[in-house]
Amino acid sequence: VESSWTKNNNEDVVGTITLVCNLESKELTERLRDLQRENRSSIISTVLVHLDHHNCLQVLIVRGESQRVKSMSDKLIGMKGVKHGQLTMSATGAELY
Amino acid sequence: VESSWTKNNNEDVVGTITLVCNLESKELTERLRDLQRENRSSIISTVLVHLDHHNCLQVLIVRGESQRVKSMSDKLIGMKGVKHGQLTMSATGAELY
Amino acid sequence: VESSWTKNNNEDVVGTITLVCNLESKELTERLRDLQRENRSSIISTVLVHLDHHNCLQVLIVRGESQRVKSMSDKLIGMKGVKHGQLTMSATGAELY
Amino acid sequence: VESSWTKNNNEDVVGTITLVCNLESKELTERLRDLQRENRSSIISTVLVHLDHHNCLQVLIVRGESQRVKSMSDKLIGMKGVKHGQLTMSATGAELY
Numbered sequence: 001v002e003s004s005w006t007k008n009n010n011e012d013v014v015g016t017i018t019l020v021c022n023l024e025s026k027e028l029t030e031r032l033r034d035l036q037r038e039n040r041s042s043i044i045s046t047v048l049v050h051l052d053h054h055n056c057l058q059v060l061i062v063r064g065e066s067q068r069v070k071s072m073s074d075k076l077i078g079m080k081g082v083k084h085g086q087l088t089m090s091a092t093g094a095e096l097y
Numbered sequence: 098v099e100s101s102w103t104k105n106n107n108e109d110v111v112g113t114i115t116l117v118c119n120l121e122s123k124e125l126t127e128r129l130r131d132l133q134r135e136n137r138s139s140i141i142s143t144v145l146v147h148l149d150h151h152n153c154l155q156v157l158i159v160r161g162e163s164q165r166v167k168s169m170s171d172k173l174i175g176m177k178g179v180k181h182g183q184l185t186m187s188a189t190g191a192e193l194y
Numbered sequence: 195v196e197s198s199w200t201k202n203n204n205e206d207v208v209g210t211i212t213l214v215c216n217l218e219s220k221e222l223t224e225r226l227r228d229l230q231r232e233n234r235s236s237i238i239s240t241v242l243v244h245l246d247h248h249n250c251l252q253v254l255i256v257r258g259e260s261q262r263v264k265s266m267s268d269k270l271i272g273m274k275g276v277k278h279g280q281l282t283m284s285a286t287g288a289e290l291y
Numbered sequence: 292v293e294s295s296w297t298k299n300n301n302e303d304v305v306g307t308i309t310l311v312c313n314l315e316s317k318e319l320t321e322r323l324r325d326l327q328r329e330n331r332s333s334i335i336s337t338v339l340v341h342l343d344h345h346n347c348l349q350v351l352i353v354r355g356e357s358q359r360v361k362s363m364s365d366k367l368i369g370m371k372g373v374k375h376g377q378l379t380m381s382a383t384g385a386e387l388y
Contacts, residue, residue, distance in 0.1 A: 014146075014154050016115045018185045023227055026220070033217055040244035044146055045336040045352065047158060047241050049111070050234035051189055057111050061144060061156060061336065083187075088115045090181040092148055120324055123317070130314055137341035142239045142255065144338050147331035158239065208340075208348050212307045212379045241352060243305075243335055245383055251305050253352060255338060278381040282309045284374075286342055 010067045015089035017060040017073045021082045024054060028081035036060070039072045055083070063092070107164045112186035114157040114170045118179045121151060125178035133157070136169045152180070160189070204261045209283035211254040211267045215276045218248060222275035230254070233266045249277070257286070301358045306380035308351040308364045312373045315345060319372035323349070330363045346374070354383070 023029055036043055042064035049057040060076070062069050066089060077085030120126055133140055139161035146154045157173070159166050163186060174182030217223055230237055236258035243251045254270070256263050260283060271279030314320055327334055333355035340348045351367070353360050357380060368376030 014117070014148060016113055016156055016185070018113045018187075020111070020187045023231070026224060029223060029227055030220060033223055036242075037217070037244050037247065037250075043244065045144065045241050045243050047142065047144060047156075047239050047338075048230075049141055049158060049160075049239050050231050050237065051111060053231065055189075056231075057158070057187075059113055059144075059156060059158060061146060061154070063146075086185045088113070088183045088185060090115075090117045090154075092152075120328070123321060126320060126324055127317060130320055133339075134314070134341050134344065134347075140341065142338050142340050144241075144336050145327075146336050147328050147334065150328065153328075208311070208342060210307055210309045210350055210379070212381075214305070214381045238340055239338065241336065241338060241350075243352060243354075245305060249383075251352070251381075253307055253338075253350060255340060255348070255350060257340075280379045282307070282377045282379060284309075284311045284348075286346075 010065050012064065012092045013066045013069055013089040014063045014092050015061075015069065015087065017062060017076055018084075018086050018088070019058045019060075019076060019082050020051070020055060020084040021058060021079075022054055023056050023081075025081045028079060031079055032058070032076070035072070035075055039068075042068055042072060107162050109161065109189045110163045110166055110186040111160045111189050112158075112166065112184065114159060114173055115181075115183050115185070116155040116157075116173060116179050117148070117152060117181040118155060118176075119151055120153050122178045125176060128176055129155070129173070132169070132172060136165075139165055139169060204259050206258065206286045207260045207263055207283040208257045208286050209255075209263065209281065211256060211270055212278075212280050212282070213252045213254075213270060213276050214245070214249060214278040215252060215273075216248055217250050219275045222273060225273055226252070226270070229266065229269055233262075236262055236266060301356050303355065303383045304357045304360055304380040305354045305383050306352075306360065306378065308353060308367055309375075309377050309379070310349040310351075310367060310373050311342070311346060311375040312349060312370075313345055314347050314372075316372045319370060322370055323367070326363065326366055327351070330359075333359055333363060
């Protein structure tokens with residue numbers, strides 16, 4: 001799932017990747033950590049909220065080239081254990097003014 | 098703009114409201130503060146990132162009844178000075194398990 | 195290390211637990227996740243920022259009884275792999291007004 | 292109030308500025324916005340939690356030269372309407388490894 005206000009192919013964007021996932025799996029916990037570590041230049045902060053004993057909400061606040069952000073989002077949302085995921089992007093270029 | 102994985106009318110949801118807005122307007126700054134204060138029972142946290150001298154990203158992490166969340170989101174996104182806004186919701190009920 | 199504006203033994207507080215830690219250890223990653231999951235009623239949100247390939251900043255925004263918050267903080271700061279840790283608390287009671 | 296693990300005069304640090312403040316004052320709301328906008332290169336994200344109808348918690352996650360961070364913190368904590376404030380800093384240099 002992807003939602004976007006961007007038009008061009010690879011402009012600078014800012015946005016959020018919202019994930020609902022089951023952190024009981026050690027594998028998912030590690031894969032989320034590794035992917036965020038590798039992409040740390042595009043991730044401003046990640047906010048984590050534990051919803052219940054099984055599930056948590058992770059919100060990645062992202063900034064970077066749209067293609068890099070999309071690629072990272074696709075990998076995250078496709079991970080086993082991620083129940084819901086969604087990318088929101090907005091261009092940060094001249095059209096903002 | 099609205100994106101949702103929810104099916105029912107008024108179930109419990111968790112999600113994010115992502116806004117790009119111009120905080121130079123005193124009016125917008127105050128209206129954002131007032132609306133968030135009034136709806137604080139549905140807002141877990143708000144994360145703010147200043148993008149440049151004019152614009153900022155505000156990400157509201159929300160939890161509550163879907164109709165209340167939608168109504169709050171509509172008001173926020175419709176405010177003068179909000180350039181982009183998007184709501185992402187996920188049900189938190191039994192279907193998560 | 196602990197910093198506090200509270201006077202009484204077990205009043206309601208709000209505050210932050212700031213940790214700098216090395217997330218390369220699978221053990222630490224899991225222990226942090228488990229302790230946060232068990233104490234989720236006292237943790238509003240956790241914000242994570244990856245500092246470099248090895249280290250990350252975790253900021254837990256906490257609310258609850260001061261003794262419970264202190265006990266959680268002691269456990270977190272004492273974990274192997276946590277390089278720095280600090281608790282900041284403020285009472286939320288009548289004295290705020 | 293200041294808490295720090297840093298030793299040198301002006302090294303790179305990461306940390307948090309935790310504020311409890313009364314956002315009913317329009318003046319404070321605007322001064323907080325202005326100071327954060329001017330120092331946005333040192334502020335990774337600001338997290339806001341409304342505590343009750345009068346008070347909110349603001350947590351600024353900061354990174355930069357220690358003197359700049361301290362100066363910003365002093366200005367924030369000294370603002371009229373800020374009831375409690377505290378700076379936590381950790382060096383991000385070689386000693387972390």
